Amino acid sequence: MVVACICYYVAAFAFSRGPLGWLVPSEISALEVKSAAQSLPVATNMLFTWIIAQAFLSMLCTMRYFLFFFFTAFVAVVTAFVYFLVPETKNxxxxxxxxxxxxxxxxxxxxxxxxxxxxx
Structure with a gap:
């Protein structure tokens, strides 16, 4: 069950929020500030990756496999946010x-x- 939850979470994250932190700032920023605009999501991504890595083991011991449902709920919320609030930038x-x-x-x-x- 845990392996299935990990696979589902990784697939859902890669489908929804994963690439957006790298793609959206580069798509919406003016050329003059593109590098500075890209630095904020990179720093935020690294910070939250570190926080999740530090908290994951204790959360797993406490919540067991429900931890993956917890993270999956965040993916669902962010997917809704992206669907409704991030405009299409293709072409x-x-x-x-x-x-x-x-x-x-x-x-x-x-x-x-x-x-x-x-x-x-």
Missing amino acids: IPTEEMLRIWTEHPYWKKVVTKDGAPPEA
């Missing part, structure tokens, strides 16, 4: 990303045409 040049954000049903409340946050 869209970087220069057009501001337009994509301002036309998105949710993000248009956060981003204006000039790239500045809207006035409250």
Whole structure:
């Protein structure tokens, strides 16, 4: 059961959230800030990988195989987040990303045409 849960979690993560931390920042960032914009997800990924590695064994002893359902729930939540809140960037040049954000049903409340946050 544990091996099956590990396989399911790895497959679900690779299908949903896994590559997005590397792909989305490079797709949505302007060329001038692309390297700086990529550094934040890399640092965050390394930090959370370290936290999970430190906590995994004690959590496994406490939660047993339910730990994998715990992580699978996070994958489901992030998959829903990506589906509803991350716009499609396929075949869209970087220069057009501001337009994509301002036309998105949710993000248009956060981003204006000039790239500045809207006035409250």
